[in-house]
Each structure stands twice: as C-alpha cells, then as structure tokens.
Amino acid sequence: MGKVRWSELWKKYKFVLLVVLVGVLLMVLPVSSESKETETSDLQTPRETFDLAETEQRMEAILGKIDGVGKLQLMLTLQSGTRLTLAEDTQSDSGRTTRETLTLNRGSGSQEVVVTNRYYPVYQGAVVVCQGADSSAVRLAITETVQALTGLASDRIQVVKWTS
Structure with missing residues (x-):
C-alpha cells in the first residue's frame, strides 16, 4: 500500500466533507426563538372577533375606489355568525x-x-347603493368585488342607483 496523499483525498471527497461540516454546524447552532414563539402561539386560542359594521366599512372603502362608483353605501346580511x-x-x-x-x-x-372548530360567518346577501349604478361596467365591477370578498353568488348581490 502506498502513502495516502491528503491532496488527493481532498480533491476526491471535498464536497462530501463540506456537506458533513455544514450539517454539524447546523446541529450545533441554537434553535431560533422565532420557532418557539410559533409553537406556543399555535397552542393559544386566537381571539378573533367578527364585527359586521367594521367589515362593511372596510368593503365600502374598497368599493369606493372603483372608477365611476361615486358615493356609496353597503349593507351585508348574515345567514349565520361566528x-x-x-x-x-x-x-x-x-x-x-x-x-x-x-x-x-x-x-x-x-x-x-x-x-x-371555528365556523366563520356565512353571508346571505349584499346591497350596494351608489351614484354610478346606472353604468353596467360599474355594476359588474362592484358585483365581482363583493363576490370575491364575501363568496356570495351574483344573484345575492344587488347594486342600485343612489337618488339625490
């Protein structure tokens, strides 16, 4: 048997040695506190509450940004609550x-x-009263937006013209 040359071994097994070295370093490093917080927060009961008035206000703000809508008011009805x-x-x-x-x-x-189990509210219907309701493009945009936000079918959403 001949002499073992370190340079030959290094060339042949350098990737294997690097992977082993990285693995040892990862095992030695401490676990971050972020993962511990996630574990404990999963055990805690989230204190989510559903507020219909707040949801309507947030949706009104979004719908009000649609081009051509103008002044608007939204009302949502619930089939069941949280x-x-x-x-x-x-x-x-x-x-x-x-x-x-x-x-x-x-x-x-x-x-x-x-x-x-946590059961979220189920919407029953939505009525949007706005100034731009005489435009079919505005009615379609509002209907599609309300559908996306509530999961309601289009036949459960009414968009009507605001009278001055």
Missing part, C-alpha cells in the same frame, strides 16, 4: 354522563378553552 366548537371531556358514571369543557392552564391563574 361559532366555535369547544373540546369536551365526557365521563360516564353509573348511567350518569357529565360533560366538561376542556381548558388549558396558562399560568398565573389564566385559563383558555380548547377550540376544535
């Missing part, structure tokens, strides 16, 4: 069933319920 399904623990004792809502202890005396 609902949460909470996790429950069911226990049976000699023919008697008890149900308790599951909660998570967050320390310092705070508790949060465990939400298993």
Whole structure:
C-alpha cells in the first residue's frame, strides 16, 4: 500500500466533507426563538372577533375606489355568525354522563378553552347603493368585488342607483 496523499483525498471527497461540516454546524447552532414563539402561539386560542359594521366599512372603502362608483353605501346580511366548537371531556358514571369543557392552564391563574372548530360567518346577501349604478361596467365591477370578498353568488348581490 502506498502513502495516502491528503491532496488527493481532498480533491476526491471535498464536497462530501463540506456537506458533513455544514450539517454539524447546523446541529450545533441554537434553535431560533422565532420557532418557539410559533409553537406556543399555535397552542393559544386566537381571539378573533367578527364585527359586521367594521367589515362593511372596510368593503365600502374598497368599493369606493372603483372608477365611476361615486358615493356609496353597503349593507351585508348574515345567514349565520361566528361559532366555535369547544373540546369536551365526557365521563360516564353509573348511567350518569357529565360533560366538561376542556381548558388549558396558562399560568398565573389564566385559563383558555380548547377550540376544535371555528365556523366563520356565512353571508346571505349584499346591497350596494351608489351614484354610478346606472353604468353596467360599474355594476359588474362592484358585483365581482363583493363576490370575491364575501363568496356570495351574483344573484345575492344587488347594486342600485343612489337618488339625490
């Protein structure tokens, strides 16, 4: 057997050695705090609330920017509002069933319920009253925008002319 030349080994295995070195460095580096925050925020129940008036105002602001709309007012109706399904623990004792809502202890005396499903509002219809409603292009643009924002079918959206 001949002598091992480091230069030959380096040329032959330099990519393998670099990959191993990078892998070791990645294993040694500490985990960033950002991923820890994500993990804990996934456990917490988001405190989202739905406000119909705020949604209407935001949509009015968007619709008001469409060319030719002019002055406008929007009204949305809901088929159902926001609902949460909470996790429950069911226990049976000699023919008697008890149900308790599951909660998570967050320390310092705070508790949060465990939400298993979140049902968002379902829109029933929309009425837009605007000055530019006599233009078919404006009516189409408003209808398509409201469809995109609410998921309503076009037959559930009415665009009518604003009377002075």
